[in-house]
Amino acid sequence: MKKLILTLIVLALIGYLYLDWDGAEPKVEWLDAPKDIGAKTAVSLQALDDGKGLARITVTLVQGEQRQIVFEERMARSWQPWKRGTPQRAVAFQPVEALRDFSLAEQAFQMEVEVEDHPSWLLFSRTSTLKGDFRYDATPPSISTQSTQHNIRQGGAEAVVYNVSEDTVDSGVLVADRTYRGFEMARLDPGQRICLLALPYNAAADTPFKLWAVDASGNRSEIPLAIQVRPRRFGRDTISIRDSFIDKVAPEILQQSNLTRPATHKETFLLINRDLRQRNHSQIEELSRRSASNLLWSQAFLQLSNSAVQSSFADERTYLYQGQEIDRQTHLGFDLASTAASPVEAANDGEVAFAGYLGIYGKCVILDHGLGLMSLYAHLSEISVALSQQVTRGDPLGRTGETGLAGGDHLHFTMLVQGMPVNPLEWWDAAWVRNHVLGRLE
Ligand SMILES: [Zn+2]
Missing domain, CATH: 2.60.40.1930 (Macroglobulin (MG2) domain)
Known part of the structure; x- marks a missing residue:
């Protein structure tokens, strides 16, 4: 009996020693x-x-x-x-x-x-x-403005050249609370950066601008940036929406965008004009983050040849259905009309950032011009460029048409600065482009 107890104790001990060994x-x-x-x-x-x-x-x-x-x-x-x-x-x-x-x-x-x-x-x-x-490192990076005499119109753009200390890893401009990124450029000094920024068409005249910089330790600096805001007036437009128009445009837009057609004409129109428009803007904003970190062009942008302006930037559109207001949207581009299926040219040198169907814009091409600047060509009947293709100012991109949410054959043209639509009038104007962008790089 004693022997058995002893054996059990020894076995338990061996078991413990084995199990408890690390x-x-x-x-x-x-x-x-x-x-x-x-x-x-x-x-x-x-x-x-x-x-x-x-x-x-x-x-x-x-x-x-x-x-x-x-x-x-x-x-x-x-x-x-x-x-x-x-x-x-x-x-x-x-x-x-x-x-x-x-x-x-x-x-x-x-x-x-x-x-x-x-x-x-x-x-x-x-x-x-x-x-x-x-x-x-607890010292925030230093920033100072290099370029001078900055002014911006509501719905317009501006370029700022500024200096940052060596430890800076990211920098740019804050317009109210929206961040614009600055870029290093080969033709600038090592400590210099350039930032293209945009003022929304509906921004207040006292919108604050700040330069910001962040170093590798996460220290952040912000300094006020003096930019004079010039007000601008925008147009208004009223558009009556008919069932026949909805029946004509909706099937293709919905099918291309993977959306199911709602029960009524009114709901169908709102799904496209409101929800899909918003989704398309987010897609464009996403694209703008992949812009080249260099200026890909060297002269003013081109307006579509022999075209008449049908609708201007930031026109406020009121949509009527059966005599009732059903929606309001701001038209953040230019509608340019020429003869049907007119050739559409690249407004400037750049790279194709998008070529395909994009919701309300129908068949659409987006060109990247670098530093977050892009141009968009919508409602095309035909696209003749491919993604990532390099294009030169005046190169054919396709032909005008009425794909997407378009009432007739025209080109919808938008300029974008880091995803924010801006007035193309400035970019078509050689003097503005020299005074606000190219001149600041000399
Ligand atoms: Zn348009």
Whole structure:
């Protein structure tokens, strides 16, 4: 009997020793640990342990002789030897924000990570360490304006050339709260940037403009930018919508846009004129983010040859159906009419950013002219260019037509600055283009 009890005790002990043995060292690695650390920068890391599980993660910040723990987490163990503790833990912390014992100098520092697992047989734990070199930078980048005499019309554009300090990774202009990105250009000095910006047609005359810059540590600067706003008046138009017009245009637009036709004519029109219009604007805005970081052209834009203006930029359109107002939209382009199926030319040098069917715009070509500037050609009957093709000013893009939401054969032409429609009149005007854009690059 005694012998049996003794054997059972020995077996239990062997079982415990076997089950509670952790042969694996914990592992630790940085997940997101930028070299340049600002006051608010977050750092993340991941710890793993295959055996008894993680017990502790400790991060110590070291600069010269000074040290302080900036992050620590302890994890409970399981008291049942056959169960594992925490096998994996990802943590994020803000090292500078957590620092209390000393103030960090704006220079190099280190972080030492120690990861400990739970002990085997309550005796032997294992520890792994990870070290990293970082740099503390709390100084925001500097910005100053280079170009002068900025003025912008409602619905218009402007270019600003400005200087940024070397550590700048991103910069541009804020128009109220909309961000425009600045670009480096080969023909500018290394510290210089150019930003094309737009003022919405309905923006207030006291809209604030600011230059902004961000460095690798996330430090951000903003300074006011003096731009004089010139008001502009826009036209109005009333359009009566008939069932026959809806029946003519809706089937193709809906089919090309994967939309199901609603029950009534009125709902069908609103689905296209309101919802699809909004969706198409988002698609165009998305495209504008992939604009080339260089100016692809060198002279004023072309207006469609021998064309008459049918409708201008920012005309406010009121839509009537059976005598009742059912919708209002702003026409953010020019309608240019010529003879039917007239050749459509590239308004300037650029690259084809879109060629295909685009909702209310029907068969449509969008050209990228660089720095976020694009031109759009809509309602075409025929497209003769392909995506990514390089085009020269005056090259054929296709022919005018009445695809999409169009009442007759015409070209709908829009200019866009980083996704914001602007008045093409400025870009067709050689003096404006010289004074506001090309001249600022000399
Ligand atoms: Zn139009």
